[in-house]
Amino acid sequence: MNYQETEKKWQKVWEEKKIFSTPSNPKKKYYVLEMFAYPSGDIHIGHFRNYTIGDAVARFKKKQGYDILHPFGWDAFGLPAEEAAIKRKIHPREWTLNNISVSRSTLKQVGISYDWDREIITCLPDYYHWNQWIFLKMFEKGLAYQAKSLVNWCPGCKTVLANEQVQEGSCWRCHEQVSKKELLQWFLKITDYAERLLNDLDKPLKWKETIRQPDGSDKPMEKPIEWPEHVKTMQKNWIGRSEGGKIIFKLDTDETEPVTELPVFTTRPDTLFGVTFISIAPEHPLTQRLIKKQPQEKEVLDFIKKTVLQSEMTRTAAGEKNGIFTGRYALHPFTGEKIPIWIADYVLAGYGTGIVMGVPAHDQRDFLFAKKYGLTIKIVILPQNQTSEPLTQAYEEPGIMVNSGEFSGLESERGKKKIIEKLKEKNLGDFEIKYKLRDWLISRQRYWGTPIPIIHCPSCGTVPVPESELPVKLPDNIQDFIPKGRSPLEDVKEFFITACPKCGKQANRDPDTMDTFVDSSWYFLRYVDSKNEKLPFDPEKANQWMPVDQYIGGLEHATGHLLYCRFITKVLHDLGYVNVEEPAFRLFNHGMVLDKQGEVMSKSKGNVVSPAYLMEKFGVDASRIAMFFAAPAEKELLWNEEGVGGAVRFLNRIERYAENALSDSPQIAIPVTSSNTLKPSPQQVKVMEGTAIDPPAADSSVHDSPVLTIKLHATIKKVSDDLERFSFHTAIAALMELLNLMEEETKQGGVPLSQAKHCLEIFTHLLSPFAPHFSEEIWEKLGKPPSLFESPWPTPDEKALLSTQPITADQIRSALKGEIELVVQINGKVKEHLTAPMNLTEEEIKTKTLELPKIKAQIDGKEIKKMIVIPKKLINIVV
RNA sequence: GCCGGGGUGGCGGAAUCGGCAGACGCACGGGACUUAAAAUCCCGGGUCCUGAAAGGGGCGUGUGGGUUCAAGUCCCACCCUCGGCACCA
Numbered sequence: 001m002n003y004q005e006t007e008k009k010w011q012k013v014w015e016e017k018k019i020f021s022t023p024s025n026p027k028k029k030y031y032v033l034e035m036f037a038y039p040s041g042d043i044h045i046g047h048f049r050n051y052t053i054g055d056a057v058a059r060f061k062k063k064q065g066y067d068i069l070h071p072f073g074w075d076a077f078g079l080p081a082e083e084a085a086i087k088r089k090i091h092p093r094e095w096t097l098n099n100i101s102v103s104r105s106t107l108k109q110v111g112i113s114y115d116w117d118r119e120i121i122t123c124l125p126d127y128y129h130w131n132q133w134i135f136l137k138m139f140e141k142g143l144a145y146q147a148k149s150l151v152n153w154c155p156g157c158k159t160v161l162a163n164e165q166v167q168e169g170s171c172w173r174c175h176e177q178v179s180k181k182e183l184l185q186w187f188l189k190i191t192d193y194a195e196r197l198l199n200d201l202d203k204p205l206k207w208k209e210t211i212r213q214p215d216g217s218d219k220p221m222e223k224p225i226e227w228p229e230h231v232k233t234m235q236k237n238w239i240g241r242s243e244g245g246k247i248i249f250k251l252d253t254d255e256t257e258p259v260t261e262l263p264v265f266t267t268r269p270d271t272l273f274g275v276t277f278i279s280i281a282p283e284h285p286l287t288q289r290l291i292k293k294q295p296q297e298k299e300v301l302d303f304i305k306k307t308v309l310q311s312e313m314t315r316t317a318a319g320e321k322n323g324i325f326t327g328r329y330a331l332h333p334f335t336g337e338k339i340p341i342w343i344a345d346y347v348l349a350g351y352g353t354g355i356v357m358g359v360p361a362h363d364q365r366d367f368l369f370a371k372k373y374g375l376t377i378k379i380v381i382l383p384q385n386q387t388s389e390p391l392t393q394a395y396e397e398p399g400i401m402v403n404s405g406e407f408s409g410l411e412s413e414r415g416k417k418k419i420i421e422k423l424k425e426k427n428l429g430d431f432e433i434k435y436k437l438r439d440w441l442i443s444r445q446r447y448w449g450t451p452i453p454i455i456h457c458p459s460c461g462t463v464p465v466p467e468s469e470l471p472v473k474l475p476d477n478i479q480d481f482i483p484k485g486r487s488p489l490e491d492v493k494e495f496f497i498t499a500c501p502k503c504g505k506q507a508n509r510d511p512d513t514m515d516t517f518v519d520s521s522w523y524f525l526r527y528v529d530s531k532n533e534k535l536p537f538d539p540e541k542a543n544q545w546m547p548v549d550q551y552i553g554g555l556e557h558a559t560g561h562l563l564y565c566r567f568i569t570k571v572l573h574d575l576g577y578v579n580v581e582e583p584a585f586r587l588f589n590h591g592m593v594l595d596k597q598g599e600v601m602s603k604s605k606g607n608v609v610s611p612a613y614l615m616e617k618f619g620v621d622a623s624r625i626a627m628f629f630a631a632p633a634e635k636e637l638l639w640n641e642e643g644v645g646g647a648v649r650f651l652n653r654i655e656r657y658a659e660n661a662l663s664d665s666p667q668i669a670i671p672v673t674s675s676n677t678l679k680p681s682p683q684q685v686k687v688m689e690g691t692a693i694d695p696p697a698a699d700s701s702v703h704d705s706p707v708l709t710i711k712l713h714a715t716i717k718k719v720s721d722d723l724e725r726f727s728f729h730t731a732i733a734a735l736m737e738l739l740n741l742m743e744e745e746t747k748q749g750g751v752p753l754s755q756a757k758h759c760l761e762i763f764t765h766l767l768s769p770f771a772p773h774f775s776e777e778i779w780e781k782l783g784k785p786p787s788l789f790e791s792p793w794p795t796p797d798e799k800a801l802l803s804t805q806p807i808t809a810d811q812i813r814s815a816l817k818g819e820i821e822l823v824v825q826i827n828g829k830v831k832e833h834l835t836a837p838m839n840l841t842e843e844e845i846k847t848k849t850l851e852l853p854k855i856k857a858q859i860d861g862k863e864i865k866k867m868i869v870i871p872k873k874l875i876n877i878v879v
Numbered sequence: 880g881c882c883g884g885g886g887u888g889g890c891g892g893a894a895u896c897g898g899c900a901g902a903c904g905c906a907c908g909g910g911a912c913u914u915a916a917a918a919u920c921c922c923g924g925g926u927c928c929u930g931a932a933a934g935g936g937g938c939g940u941g942u943g944g945g946u947u948c949a950a951g952u953c954c955c956a957c958c959c960u961c962g963g964c965a966c967c968a
Contacts, residue, residue: 168965230883234963237882242967266968279968321966351967358968364880365966436967558963629904630891636961643891646904649919656919721895730893733903740903808902823899828949830899868948873898876948 003619026067035553039099056769063793071527073120122519128450129471130536153181158483187439240436249330265352270415273404274380277358279344294327367394449513457500457507487511521568551584591636621771628728661756713800823874
């Protein structure tokens with residue numbers, strides 16, 4: 001088969017017949033979505049793997065009768081476009097759109113079943129218009145706000161970063177060490193949704209009725225999202241909920257100072273009586289006031305200066321903790337005792353209140369700090385039935401409270417509650433829940449992004465751009481993309497200087513652009529109505545198609561994109577634009593593609609494999625089969641070209657079988673020399689012992705091979721189940737087994753032409769999600785009308801299925817004789833096999849087993865303690 | 880340090896509910912066909928011991944223990960490895 005011709009031929013048919021167009025009124029919908037692509041050059045083999053998985057799912061579901069939505073688009077804003085612009089002196093738009101057209105053409109050539117009519121490109125105004133719209137809706141609700149705070153600053157990219165974009169203290173993109181800066185920035189209030197984002201990971205949610213039940217029916221259902229457990233766990237850790245309490249320590253003051261409160265957050269209120277110091281983050285605004293006019297003022301200021309300048313990495317690296325005494329004291333809320341206030345570098349300004357109560361006996365960090373500076377260590381929790389002994393490290397487990405006034409003797413878990421309750425009465429504390437999750441910082445001081453639709457007016461303040469004036473277009477005429485630490489848009493006067501929508505006086509636009517994760521946080525909703533000019537999408541259409549039934553992408557987005565898109569979906573839900581509360585019902589994470597040595601593919605290493613190259617060399621279908629077969633889809637794949645040979649051979653064998661089965665005078669099999677030349681030479685037309693498959697018998701007196709029939713139905717079941725659970729490699733292995741048996745049986749002369757054809761037909765259906773072009777071609781050769789993808793997926797005949805699965809040909813043969821092969825073990829070790837009629841009683845089986853010569857010999861003289869008979873499986877003799 | 884995944888032939892991997900470990904394939908070795916090569920087809924293979932051979936026996940799923948008639952699968956402890964988080968009070 002000439003694969004290149006075949007590929008083109010069927011891609012054209014699919015397009016002409018609009019096979020993959022989305023139906024407008026879905027009855028039984030299925031939304032398959034792969035994460036869209038960032039267009040940097042052409043797509044690579046990693047993308048190819050991702051999209052091929054989605055393609056197989058979409059084709060399988062289509063054949064099962066679902067109305068499919070399977071769209072694609074481009075995550076087109078972002079820094080690399082600017083970098084390219086600086087390096088090559090071309091406009092980011094040009095670079096981006098060029099890459100899109102190259103990548104799109106590759107994707108079309110590999111025949112992924114997208115509905116290209118719904119394609120979206122986020123850097124075009126008809127898309128980012130709606131980023132701005134969503135931003136304004138959130139601004140109205142108080143979910144978008146501007147605040148001055150300590151934010152992550154990347155000196156490499158010269159812009160701020162969201163928490164999710166800082167990895168091990170470095171920038172996710174350029175890997176420079178991230179520092180902290182205090183800046184006025186825009187945030188989205190994801191923390192308001194922390195509790196829901198956490199709960200909805202496990203809470204049963206109502207889904208529309210078209211999601212299929214395991215039993216095949218289509219009932220409404222209530223169940224939690226089906227996401228991999230590790231993704232859920234990562235999100236839970238990221239959200240980081242902790243229950244505890246807020247406790248107020250009052251500053252020890254004289255009359256000259258106002259009453260000052262030092263609130264702390266703790267998860268261990270039960271250790272309150274063990275507090276021997278208070279520590280405050282160096283960045284905390286209160287510190288400056290505390291130390292004013294203290295004798296050690298200068299030293300403390302020096303310490304703060306030094307610490308704040310250090311990068312987060314060095315500060316948090318080792319266990320070493322540094323601090324300095326402020327000279328001030330706080331008062332214990334129960335005892336009134338004076339407690340020294342320290343400034344400590346291990347206290348984070350951004351979490352809790354930025355002030356911590358130091359309990360060295362029961363917190364390892366406080367312990368190390370106290371040891372270093374010679375502070376008191378006071379034990380207030382003891383393990384059950386133990387007496388107090390000097391500690392070598394903090395005791396952090398629960399226990400019995402001691403030295404805790406009226407609370408002594410209480411079990412610590414109960415004590416937590418009691419202490420807070422008492423403090424609440426005294427107005428010195430309350431129960432509180434804190435999250436590690438911070439609000440989502442979305443402003444970026446860069447050009448290539450969505451302009452923030454806000455105008456800053458000297459008299460009216462922060463004014464949103466009216467909806468009717470959207471989109472605020474990104475200006476084209478920009479000279480300089482080199483980052484300077486403030487947005488380049490500030491230098492584009494026509495853009496930056498504008499009139500205030502309220503008072504009409506001269507005002508400035510907000511010069512920052514949005515984080516590109518805003519674009520990807522709702523794109524799946526745009527696909528349902530990608531050309532809408534009035535709204536980001538029609539709610540009715542969204543309710544028809546949402547949620548995404550199957551989302552497919554890499555694990556790198558577990559705490560970034562996958563959290564943001566859940567957040568924005570909930571916001572849009574609350575605003576009444578969509579019914580679902582979660583964007584995707586099922587999530588699948590595919591593994592990465594690495595090179596032979598297990599190294600990540602990258603341009604700089606020069607080890608990138610392009611789909612275009614594979615297409616050229618092996619054809620799309622053989623490449624797909626090789627990729628599916630090489631490793632489970634969720635695991636990483638070490639790409640090795642040698643594997644493709646096996647895939648090519650597999651397809652050739654199918655083709656050869658088809659040629660034999662379908663030839664007018666099926667007398668012989670013809671060895672195929674290469675996939676392109678199928679011309680039998682006279683020498684080749686010679687039956688050679690062992691060289692070829694004998695033809696399927698045309699003679700109708702030959703009866704169907706029952707072994708093959710049973711295997712065929714077992715394979716239908718196996719492949720269907722495997723597709724459902726994303727086990728593509730075992731599905732292909734099952735097809736290989738079937739082909740092996742088809743050949744073997746045919747060779748024995750036991751397969752009539754009609755059965756050979758029937759097998760091939762079913763085979764073609766089962767192969768089609770993996771090798772779509774090839775399957776269409778065989779389908780056509782079988783005399784079937786195109787397209788194979790309009791023809792339904794086969795279902796196994798239950799009567800032809802054996803109860804035991806999986807089954808080998810030999811097992812089927814025994815079964816056909818009404819016999820079953822049982823394993824005979826002695827003390828759990830396999831010694832013999834017993835072939836016996838299927839319906840023997842346990843007693844008969846026992847007798848037969850003991851008659852086996854080998855078994856007789858082995859148990860000779862030993863006492864049989866017990867015999868265990870597992871019906872249809874095995875006999876174990878215990879001696 | 881904490882959380883999660885994983886460890887099975889030369890390699891990728893299979894074993895879906897505790898019941899024949901190594902399906903399927905790659906690479907390899909032998910053979911057939913060929914002037915030759917390629918292609919194709921056939922055969923082989925966990926490992927050790929024993930035997931001239933047919934055969935027979937033992938050991939085998941990271942390590943050590945346990946539960947069970949039976950463990951790759953369940954439990955406990957540990958080692959290695961990959962990924963995430965990392966002073967979150």
